[in-house]
Amino acid sequence: MASPGVLLLRSGLAGSRAPMVRIAGLTVLEAAPALAAGAVAATAIDHGFLAGRPGIGLAWLGLLAVLHLVRATAERAVFPHLAAVVEPLRDHLVRRLVSATLLRATDRYGRPEGVDAATVTRLTRQVESVRSLVAALLRTARPLAVSVLAAAAGLAALRLSLLVFLAPLVLVLAVFPLSLRVLSRRRRMVVLADERITARIGESLLAARDVAALDAAGQCLAAIDEAGREVRRTTMAAARTAGFRIAMVTVGGYVPLFALLVAGPQLVAGGRISTGELVGAALYLTGYLLPAVQAVTGTVSAYVTQLGTALTRLAEASGTVPARTAETAAGHSAMPATGGIAVTVDRLTFAYSATAEPVLAGLSLEIAAGEHLAVVGASGIGKSTLANLLAGLERPRTGRVRLDGVPVDELDDRRRSRWVALVPQEAYVFAGTVLANLCYLNPDAEPPAIDETIRLLGASRLVERLGGLAGEITDPATQLSSGERQLLVLVRVHLSPARLVILDEAGCYLDPASEAVAEAAFAARPGTLIVIAHRLASAARADRVLMVQADGARLGPHRQLLAESGAYAELMERWRGGTGV
Known part of the structure; x- marks a missing residue:
């Protein structure tokens, strides 16, 4: 089975058949001197110069010069066709990677950590690297391979017995792929190490304020220094493997030439080959086969291993596109799976750094499958942090979140995206x-379900204004208000298969009546609903309310908390009085 990198390359070259056929035709012309050089030289010497007919010898050499002119013309003609191959390949890779990056970003619900510095490295460096390497291989390895075959055929045509001198070359060509695999693995480690140090530096720069505030510059420098040492170690290992090429060049290139020069005079003296055939064989070895071994074990092997490494990394980066497509085609239905998810929070503690005060400390609660919970509290108390922990986007310092008994941090991204939607x-x-x-999270949603969801969420007028379902949104920032963008996303999530929906002030830009309509639609939807309340009217609509405070949390139905918690009653009174929270 082909590797993901090879499959990615094939898909990128799928539309380049016509230029590749033209390049193949020109390659045949480029190989003409390699095929004829030794035979022409042998004829020029044996039947021209040594026979006392220099004119005949010069004529044959003139033929060889013509063949080189043909080769030069063919080489020049290849370049437009090369561009027709590598430019569409680059465009294909960019489209795949941009799509995958956007999917990861939106799977993270727009959070900055959805796209890291390593992704930028792949987009800006590795796509261009693949384009350049494919072009370089088409320029070098292609004529090189054909020239080797042509030179071997020419040597056999010159005298079949001369092929015995190619035995060391055959041995090297047999061993070379094994060394190439080792070198490819080590070059891949170099790329990974390079990405890690890029990510470390990028993270440190993005968090410069926090680093300064927490006096964590030493830890940042230590992490970057360790990543730098890893780059050095992997680079040295790759260099040692690359050094093996010297032995291969010696065995595959110089040993055949040395053997020919040692045995040649005896072969000529014994009449087994002519002087011209000896010179022609030496020309094949020195002019084509020795340079080919040097290029294959040097430049070409470097190109191939770098290309394999880059393609593998790009295939990994863009793998979310086909994976996402397969997942949605197989697993997304018009409505979410029956029943909600039971959520268990066990002694959850979270802080933004090792030295910071916990935002949440020792929080435990049980949320029944299908329950509607509202979370209230003062601004900055940790409500959004709790939402991120429940969705698995943050990791707690201690404690655990379980969804239907499964620790949320053990869910893979695909499974979590089917179970949980955080808005x-x-x-x-x-x-x-x-x-x-609207159908981004559920491409298989049926038209009746889409229409019904639009109606339930109160988005009919907005969709109509945009030109219906086929209407184009060209610039969301100018075409839509913040509230309209929220409404479209709420429709999108309502259509999704998620069994746990977390609305983190997801209707804060809607008017109170529209927000109430949206919450009612989600409350009636099969599944578990958690609302991080922007307006405290959300609490009155919920089955239970979790009030988060600096000194702990209170959990209970709205009326019970009003009666038993003075802090909750005061919070509600302040909201009703219009002073806000």
Whole structure:
């Protein structure tokens, strides 16, 4: 089975058959001197110069010069066809990677950590690297391989017995792929190490304020220094493997030439070959086969291993596209799976750094499958942090979150995206049709389900204004208000298969009536609903309310908390009085 990198390369070259056929035809012309050089030289010497007919010898050498002119013309003609291969390949890779990056970013619900510095490295460096390497291989390895075959055929045509001198070359060509695998693995380690140090530096720069505030510059420098040492170790290991090429060049290139020069005079004296055939064989070895061994074990092997490494990394980066497609085609239905997810929070403690005060400390609670919970509390108390912990986007310092008994940090991204949908305050709508935006999490949603969801969420007028489901959103930032973007995203999530929906102030830009309509639609939807309340009216609509405070948390139905918690009653009174929270 072909590797993911090879499959990615094949898909990128799938539309380049015509230029590749033209390149193949020109390659035949480029190989003409390699095929004829030794035979022409032998004829020029044996039947021209040594026979006392220099004119005949010069004529044969003139033929060889013509063949080299043909080769030069063919080489020049290849370049436009090379461009027709590598430019579409680059465009294909960029499209795949941009799609995958956007999917990861939106799977993270627009959070900055969805796209890291290593992704930028892949986009800006490795795509261009693949383009350049494919072009370089088509320029060098292609004529080189054909020239080796042509030179071997020419040597056999000159005198079949001369092929015995190619035995060391055959041995090297047999061993070479094994060394190439080792070198490819070590070059891959170099690329990974390079990405890690890029990510470390990028993270440190993005968190410069926090680093300064926490006096953590020493830890950052230590992490970057360790990543630098890893780069040095992997680079040295790759260099040692690459040094093996010297032995291969000696055995595959110089040993055959040395053997020919030692045995040649005896072969000529014994009449087994002519002087011209000896010179022609030496020309094949020195002019084509020795340079080919040097190039294959040097430049070409470097190109191949670098290309394999880059393609593997790009295939990994863009693998979310086919994986996502397969997942949605197989697993997404028009409505979420029956029943919600039971959520267990066990002694959860979270802080943003090792030295910072915990935002949440020792929180435990049980949320029944299908329950509607509202989370309230003062701004900055940790409500959004709790939402991220429940969705598995943050890791607690201690404690665990379990979804249907499964630790959330043990769910792979694909499974978690089917189980949980977190809707943040800032809604992400992309350029495209209204239908594409609404069905992003459920491409197989049926038209009746889409229409019904739009109606339930109160988005009918908005969709109509945008031109219906086929309407184009060209610039979401100017075409849509913040509230309209939130409404479209709420429709999108309502259509998704998620069995646990977490609305983190997801309707804060909607008017109170529209927010109430949206919450009612989600409350009626099969599944578990957690609402991080922007307006405390959300608490009155929930089955239970979790009030998060600096000194702990209170959990209970709205009326019970009003009666038993003075802090909760005061919070509600302040909201009703219009002073906010």
